[in-house]
Amino acid sequence: MSVQPVEPAEHRAGPMLDHLARRMRLRAESVLTPFALRPRHLVALTVLRAEGGISQQALASTLEMDATNIVGLLNHLEAGGLIERRRSATDRRRHVVEITDTGAKRLNEAECALKNAEDEVLAALDPTERESLYELLRRATTGTAATCSEMICPEPPLANESC
Numbered sequence: 001m002s003v004q005p006v007e008p009a010e011h012r013a014g015p016m017l018d019h020l021a022r023r024m025r026l027r028a029e030s031v032l033t034p035f036a037l038r039p040r041h042l043v044a045l046t047v048l049r050a051e052g053g054i055s056q057q058a059l060a061s062t063l064e065m066d067a068t069n070i071v072g073l074l075n076h077l078e079a080g081g082l083i084e085r086r087r088s089a090t091d092r093r094r095h096v097v098e099i100t101d102t103g104a105k106r107l108n109e110a111e112c113a114l115k116n117a118e119d120e121v122l123a124a125l126d127p128t129e130r131e132s133l134y135e136l137l138r139r140a141t142t143g144t145a146a147t148c149s150e151m152i153c154p155e156p157p158l159a160n161e162s163c
Contacts, residue, residue: 024121031113035106036080042114044073045107048083048099055088056095082106 028039037045040063047062048054054062060070074097077083082103088094099107122130 020121024118027117027121028114031117032110035110035113037106037110040073041077041082042107042110044077045082045099045103048097049104049107053096053098056085056097059097077103080106 025039032038032042044059044063047059051059051062056070056074057067059074060067063070063073065073074083074085078085080102081100084098084100085095086098088096122133125133
């Protein structure tokens with residue numbers, strides 16, 4: 001059976017979302033460079049700001065990182081004075097990680113730079129459209145989180161099937 005061509009009216013968001021994500025990622029990485037931060041550092045600092053002190057193990061779990069990678073990430077942030085690791089008062093085998101005042105200040109500055117980068121990338125959208133985009137993306141990511149495994153094809157579909 002032959003493959004039916006996709007009608008022009010049937011838009012596919014995936015390639016456009018991928019392109020937008022790449023543009024945003026490239027712009028984010030360039031504005032974070034002067035802060036000696038990468039997006040993964042920013043995520044860790046954001047979690048630490050929200051959580052206060054958190055165990056190194058809990059942070060690794062939250063960030064979905066293995067122990068080796070979290071240590072490298074924290075070493076970088078600690079060398080920059082952005083976080084502090086100390087032994088837990090209740091369990092000496094664990095380390096508690098906290099954002100420092102310097103880290104909170106750097107995070108705030110980086111977030112301002114990222115806001116400006118986002119404004120550049122999304123310049124074609126007015127504030128109402130940006131809010132709509134955000135809400136649609138939030139709903140899409142929340143809605144697919146529970147059923148993500150159902151949407152993944154175990155193997156490429158046959159020509160007359162769809163995923």
